[in-house]
Amino acid sequence: AQSVTQPDIHITVSEGASLELRCNYSYGATPYLFWYVQSPGQGLQLLLKYFSGDTLVQGIKGFEAEFKRSQSSFNLRKPSVHWSDAAEYFCAVAPWAGNMLTFGGGTRLMVKP
Amino acid sequence: GAGVSQSPRYKVAKRGQDVALRCDPISGHVSLFWYQQALGQGPEFLTYFQNEAQLDKSGLPSDRFFAERPEGSVSTLKIQRTQQEDSAVYLCASSLGSGQGADSNQPQHFGDGTRLSIL
Numbered sequence: 001a002q003s004v005t006q007p008d009i010h011i012t013v014s015e016g017a018s019l020e021l022r023c024n025y026s027y028g029a030t031p032y033l034f035w036y037v038q039s040p041g042q043g044l045q046l047l048l049k050y051f052s053g054d055t056l057v058q059g060i061k062g063f064e065a066e067f068k069r070s071q072s073s074f075n076l077r078k079p080s081v082h083w084s085d086a087a088e089y090f091c092a093v094a095p096w097a098g099n100m101l102t103f104g105g106g107t108r109l110m111v112k113p
Numbered sequence: 114g115a116g117v118s119q120s121p122r123y124k125v126a127k128r129g130q131d132v133a134l135r136c137d138p139i140s141g142h143v144s145l146f147w148y149q150q151a152l153g154q155g156p157e158f159l160t161y162f163q164n165e166a167q168l169d170k171s172g173l174p175s176d177r178f179f180a181e182r183p184e185g186s187v188s189t190l191k192i193q194r195t196q197q198e199d200s201a202v203y204l205c206a207s208s209l210g211s212g213q214g215a216d217s218n219q220p221q222h223f224g225d226g227t228r229l230s231i232l
Binding site for chain 2: 004034036042044045049098101103105106
């Protein structure tokens with residue numbers, strides 16, 4: 001069975017600082033990998049996805065993520081965080097893009113002024 | 114509309130009542146998913162439709178949960194005899210393709226969810 005682990009439940013960074021959110025997955029083959037963001041009271045917005053090819057993928061809002069097969073990781077990064085980035089971030093895995101998603105427990109990002 | 118629409122946004126019910134949650138997917142989207150998100154947790158899969166066919170209902174927690182998509186568009190998630198542990202946000206997502214072949218790269222688009230509170 002596939003699973004996703006997000007080791008950090010909460011992260012606080014200062015505005016302008018860099019950010020890295022960790023994601024580790026367990027899956028028998030190369031999965032489809034996603035990062036979603038959820039603001040309070042809102043649904044999930046897709047930040048970026050990895051299917052194949054270049055292991056460094058660019059997403060919206062200045063986010064990027066790197067797929068590392070040897071570490072079973074798909075960490076999310078942003079070079080300079082803005083106060084509006086404060087939200088809950090979810091990593092997810094699926095056998096293919098249109099299949100059911102398995103989510104991690106999420107990381108809540110807080111941004112200090 | 115341009116996105117996935119869910120209604121109601123908030124629902125409060127007394128324990129034992131039946132509730133129905135509606136999802137209106139993006140027009141033309143073949144696949145539709147329901148997820149349950151408990152407070153402070155990630156969403157968990159409930160069920161999946163491809164057009165009107167319910168292909169996977171392995172995530173439904175009990176036989177009190179029932180979902181349908183009779184015309185391959187709007188879907189309804191029904192919970193009978195609600196219990197307090199049913200309190201959660203119920204998210205609906207749709208994707209363009211069936212997930213196979215040329216459509217396999219189409220991601221899911223989520224609605225804003227229905228927050229269900231059982232008193």
